Amino acid sequence: LIGPSLYVPGPALFLVDPRRMEIERSMSLLQLMDGEGLMPSAEEEIKRRNAIDKLSKIVMEWSKRVAYQRRLPGSSIRDVSAIVLIYGSYGLGVHNDESDIDALCVGPCFATMAEDFFIVLRNMLASRPEVSDILCVKDARIPLMRFKFDGIPFDLPYAKLNAISIPENKDLLNPSLLTNIDEISWRSLSGVLANSRIIQLVPNLGVYQSLLRCIKFWARRRGIDGNALGFLGGIHWAVLAALICQRQPNVHLGALVSIFFHTFAFWPWPTPVILEDMPQNNISIQTSLMPIQLPSSPNDYCYSNITRSTFNRIRKEFLHGHTLTKDFLRPDFDWKLLFEPFSYAKNYSRFLKIRLSSPNKDELGDWVGWVKSRILSLILMLEELQGFCDPNPTEYIDTDLLEPNIVLFWGLNPARSNNIDADSIKEAFSKNIFTGYEGPTGSIELKVAKASEFPKTKTSSGSKGTRACWRIVDGNQQRTALYSKHIPGYFVGYLVHDGNAVFSNVAS
Numbered sequence: 041l042i043g044p045s046l047y048v049p050g051p052a053l054f055l056v057d058p059r060r061m062e063i064e065r066s067m068s069l070l071q072l073m074d075g076e077g078l079m080p081s082a083e084e085e086i087k088r089r090n091a092i093d094k095l096s097k098i099v100m101e102w103s104k105r106v107a108y109q110r111r112l113p114g115s116s117i118r119d120v121s122a123i124v125l126i127y128g129s130y131g132l133g134v135h136n137d138e139s140d141i142d143a144l145c146v147g148p149c150f151a152t153m154a155e156d157f158f159i160v161l162r163n164m165l166a167s168r169p170e171v172s173d174i175l176c177v178k179d180a181r182i183p184l185m186r187f188k189f190d191g192i193p194f195d196l197p198y199a200k201l202n203a204i205s206i207p208e209n210k211d212l213l214n215p216s217l218l219t220n221i222d223e224i225s226w227r228s229l230s231g232v233l234a235n236s237r238i239i240q241l242v243p244n245l246g247v248y249q250s251l252l253r254c255i256k257f258w259a260r261r262r263g264i265d266g267n268a269l270g271f272l273g274g275i276h277w278a279v280l281a282a283l284i285c286q287r288q289p290n291v292h293l294g295a296l297v298s299i300f301f302h303t304f305a306f307w308p309w310p311t312p313v314i315l316e317d318m319p320q321n322n323i324s325i326q327t328s329l330m331p332i333q334l335p336s337s338p339n340d341y342c343y344s345n346i347t348r349s350t351f352n353r354i355r356k357e358f359l360h361g362h363t364l365t366k367d368f369l370r371p372d373f374d375w376k377l378l379f380e381p382f383s384y385a386k387n388y389s390r391f392l393k394i395r396l397s398s399p400n401k402d403e404l405g406d407w408v409g410w411v412k413s414r415i416l417s418l419i420l421m422l423e424e425l426q427g428f429c430d431p432n433p434t435e436y437i438d439t440d441l442l443e444p445n446i447v448l449f450w451g452l453n454p455a456r457s458n459n460i461d462a463d464s465i466k467e468a469f470s471k472n473i474f475t476g477y478e479g480p481t482g483s484i485e486l487k488v489a490k491a492s493e494f495p496k497t498k499t500s501s502g503s504k505g506t507r508a509c510w511r512i513v514d515g516n517q518q519r520t521a522l523y524s525k526h527i528p529g530y531f532v533g534y535l536v537h538d539g540n541a542v543f544s545n546v547a548s
């Protein structure tokens with residue numbers, strides 16, 4: 041295996057029955073995780089199982105309906121089938137009550153993505169009372185439908201196999217079925233294949249699941265989870281955790297966590313993280329700062345959006361995690377410190393506050409989804425202009441605003457460089473990062489905010505300090521919302537309205 045040498049605990053660790061201590065530490069970690077609600081509740085599990093069953097039935101019915109529309113003979117229609125395969129965190133058994141369910145719809149050769157999946161199946165889903173908030177993400181690397189089923193968020197991509205009837209789960213990985221598949225279907229299948237490969241590669245599934253749960257919890261608390269904003273996503277954490285389990289088959293959870301941080305604190309990036317060795321000449325050229333092999337196609341890497349800034353943030357967190365866990369057998373050791381939430385207010389003096397709102401609740405989701413798809417461009421641009429830009433993956437609701445809204449915060453600059461102003465944001469607009477939205481009205485406001493304005497909780501913007509003068513300009517009318525308190529600073533307002541976009545820069 042490529043990478044740094046294996047972790048060998050120093051002799052000090054063996055002074056007092058280290059094995060018993062290790063077991064004790066592992067138990068206390070599991071207890072802490074349990075107390076944090078990281079394991080799904082039995083009730084929620086049943087709800088999820090039911091939703092998956094119902095979705096499977098709908099997808100099966102859909103395949104028959106499409107076969108009928110295609111005028112397949114009745115005898116063939118009997119054989120036609122489509123199935124749903126679960127992958128992602130749910131498929132690995134590391135989900136909690138808040139995770140989405142990643143379900144792949146696998147359909148027959150005649151059911152097209154553009155028409156049958158995105159129109160026929162979409163409409164079938166939309167007509168069900170269990171389904172809400174359907175969103176079709178068509179031009180992504182992996183196109184998918186996103187919706188809630190019985191309130192549970194689903195991601196549903198589509199793969200088309202070269203067959204009329206799709207066999208149940210276990211036969212699907214049969215190579216003969218996986219020939220002559222189009223590029224997008226192949227990409228969509230990769231998640232399912234990656235999961236089954238990981239499960240084959242780890243020596244003890246239960247221990248692996250606990251380690252991965254723990255690492256994902258840590259990553260969420262430290263604000264470095266999520267591919268969309270340039271951090272590491274579920275698949276990346278899954279591979280990193282698998283590597284540690286693979287290398288240390290006989291080690292308890294507590295020690296694995298410590299080894300995890302030791303390993304990645306000193307990992308010589310861009311040396312790739314590889315679970316399965318492949319003939320070197322086959323591996324594609326790595327373009328990421330943190331290349332991580334994709335388990336389903338060992339010649340490839342997990343798709344990554346890591347930027348210079350997120351790369352540094354993640355590495356700092358690995359190092360911090362290592363500092364906290366290297367002496368995990370110490371008598372006064374406490375796991376709690378590891379999961380302490382990252383303090384944005386302490387680490388940055390100013391933020392970029394991005395507030396998205398819509399007069400109509402039903403339209404907010406589309407608008408937020410669209411803006412988020414452009415956010416990476418904004419991050420890269422700000423990084424270019426300012427040297428770095430650290431996104432915060434947590435979203436907030438501004439309870440002061442009457443319209444449905446969502447607030448995103450970015451750490452802009454630590455105390456050493458205080459001179460970031462609205463000009464860089466203005467530049468973002470001049471580069472048209474936020475133009476081209478074709479949905480209904482939505483507005484976006486960007487403001488450089490002070491650390492004291494940073495919200496304390498996820499669901500409220502900490503209204504005490506945040507009241508400011510917001511001005512929204514849409515070309516024809518100016519709407520100024522005045523609140524009781526003023527905070528000096530710059531504000532750039534921007535409203536997308538029927539394709540007309542204007543921005544203004546107001547010093548309040």
Ligand code: 3AT
Binds near residue numbers: 139
């Ligand atoms: P969560 O518990 O949902 O946060 P997850 O592992 O389920 O973690 P996602 O829902 O984001 O993560 O993604 C579901 C799967 O989609 C995981 C992986 O098989 C595939 N996938 C996601 N992002 C990538 C990527 N960047 N490269 C390759 N595969 C990916």
Ligand code: MN
Binds near residue numbers: 128129130139142274
């Ligand atoms: Mn998921």
Ligand code: MN
Binds near residue numbers: 128140141142195
């Ligand atoms: Mn997902």
